[in-house]
Amino acid sequence: MTDLTNRDAMISLAVSTVIFALRPDRPTELPSLWLPLVRRIRPPCEGQWALPGGPLRADEDLESAAARTLAATTALAPSYLEQLYAFGTLDRSPGEARLAAERGQNERVVSIVYWALVNSDEVTQSAGSSASENVAWFSVDDLPDLAFDHDVIIEYALWRLRNKVEYSRIAHAFLGDTFTLAELREVHEAVLGRSLDPANFRRQLESSNTIVPTGKRVTGTSYRPPKLYRYNQAIDPLDRGPLSPGNAPSRKPNS
Amino acid sequence: MTDLTNRDAMISLAVSTVIFALRPDRPTELPSLWLPLVRRIRPPCEGQWALPGGPLRADEDLESAAARTLAATTALAPSYLEQLYAFGTLDRSPGEARLAAERGQNERVVSIVYWALVNSDEVTQSAGSSASENVAWFSVDDLPDLAFDHDVIIEYALWRLRNKVEYSRIAHAFLGDTFTLAELREVHEAVLGRSLDPANFRRQLESSNTIVPTGKRVTGTSYRPPKLYRYNQAIDPLDRGPLSPGNAPSRKPNS
Known part of the structure; x- marks a missing residue:
């Protein structure tokens, strides 16, 4: 067989x-x-x-x-x-x-x-x-x-x-290590093929805990330069397969 | 190529x-x-x-x-x-x-x-x-x-x-169309390989909206027969692949 x-x-x-x-x-x-x-x-x-x-x-x-x-x-x-x-x-x-x-x-x-x-x-x-x-x-x-x-x-x-x-934090692949909320939203909009409400987008991300503020801002561009964020590395990426680096099967739900 | x-x-x-x-x-x-x-x-x-x-x-x-x-x-x-x-x-x-x-x-x-x-x-x-x-x-x-x-x-x-x-509602495959919370918890416990707190399990499921009460109870077995539930069909199953029945690609996120 x-x-x-x-x-x-x-x-x-x-x-x-x-x-x-x-x-x-x-x-x-x-x-x-x-x-x-x-x-x-x-x-x-x-x-x-x-x-x-x-x-x-x-x-x-x-x-x-x-x-x-x-x-x-x-x-x-x-x-x-x-x-x-x-x-x-x-x-x-x-x-x-x-x-x-x-x-x-x-x-x-x-x-x-x-x-x-x-x-x-x-x-x-x-x-x-x-x-x-x-x-x-x-x-x-x-x-x-x-x-x-x-x-x-x-x-x-x-x-x-x-x-x-x-x-998941897949959008990371399209961004640098740090990014503004506007840059992240542009990536989401490009992927989803539709525009997103900036205020809703900010609220959803802030409540999801997937990104964290770096404490820094974009340098020297405006009166109120936007904040820089990075992805929260503590949050697991979604299923990528059995043998990939950072792959979830090594962290079983019951361990 | x-x-x-x-x-x-x-x-x-x-x-x-x-x-x-x-x-x-x-x-x-x-x-x-x-x-x-x-x-x-x-x-x-x-x-x-x-x-x-x-x-x-x-x-x-x-x-x-x-x-x-x-x-x-x-x-x-x-x-x-x-x-x-x-x-x-x-x-x-x-x-x-x-x-x-x-x-x-x-x-x-x-x-x-x-x-x-x-x-x-x-x-x-x-x-x-x-x-x-x-x-x-x-x-x-x-x-x-x-x-x-x-x-x-x-x-x-x-x-x-x-x-x-x-x-997702994958546990459905192990159950009949209707089931008690205790039966559903037993399936989750068997799959996860660990016991779950009944009160926490009930709270999580009730807040997740994945199951709905049928309004019926198990018949004639005890003084307070347990309620029967079914899965909420309105909730999408997770990704099953490109060509499966009920497969998500026909419902694009932006449509």
Whole structure:
């Protein structure tokens, strides 16, 4: 029952990564959520845009494959990287299945998908140094036609990110170690795709205990410079998986 | 970048499932958490116990493979089934790697793991009808030597279950449609592996809005029969993945 046979011989394993960054929109200069996609240069789905990724190499961990993909696509290291989900339904790449059938094969791809956050400062620095001319950044509100089931994958990654920004300190990945409430609110607004009432936002954060004042203020910019905050490190991040640094399973609820 | 090559030819894909059930402990008759394991009858790890599972078949979805494994091991349908994680580090089955190396192969298994809850009534009914003589149930507090990295997998599944029982209505899977506070507390105690103060438990649940009184009581058992409750269906279950029924991505935070 646990032994492997050749029944899985025609299943290929790929690792793909949804990479989120905040970039200033023009002309408002307010940040919004963008992600890089890769144009496919061969069938199936030739000419369509796809998530960066590729086959898992026999000599690398899943997370290493995701990080390699990210570096190859954006020349960046992630400030946050987490496994999203394994996508393996039978109907996820009809085009591929049809082409394989034409070749007399029953080929199928299971994709283990990661999602990553990259710091916006780094994105600015790496602009113009794209690793490939087939890579382009898109606003999540204006995505092109996507290959395979990558629309479903991105929708789920967006949901996971939006959920985590409300219940964890994930926004940290988009900010420096200290930040003003306005900067934090701009990140939340960019991720959630809607504006938030400043007074409500302040009240919710103050009651949630997730951020703490540093006692310092932004230096020399105005008559009343805004206060600087940092995240409360005592609050656990949400579930990141079984083996990540700072991962919760080492702190069981009953210990 | 997204095209598959033969570099992944020696990576096999398996689906395994961590199956949790509540069974009454003797002599207390209080429920506690158990799971079924399968004794390996061939190398690697021959004689050790492993999670039920096997290679993904070319013609089935990941979730179907998990449900098939569950039915073959326990003759049960799950009351809850969710993808846990894809385990794919290079060092996860040293025994297997060594044997493969002896055969001159560089074989490697990536396991996509699901976790499931089965209703305790069903477990009682199926006791003695085990699908295989190599299947046995173990208390999570008294597990045998486990094959591969299955100890890490079970620890993570336990963490996920314990986390969800505190923040969602997952305990529902172990209960009927209606239940008393004492029954619900027994499920929480069994999952968390520790006793809970009845008065605190009642206060926390009443303030959380996750359960609602049905207006009915247990019939004809005592002078003051206990009230019956049900889960508040208006409260979202936690993240179950992108394609599950009742799945959250269809209700985006900003809609």
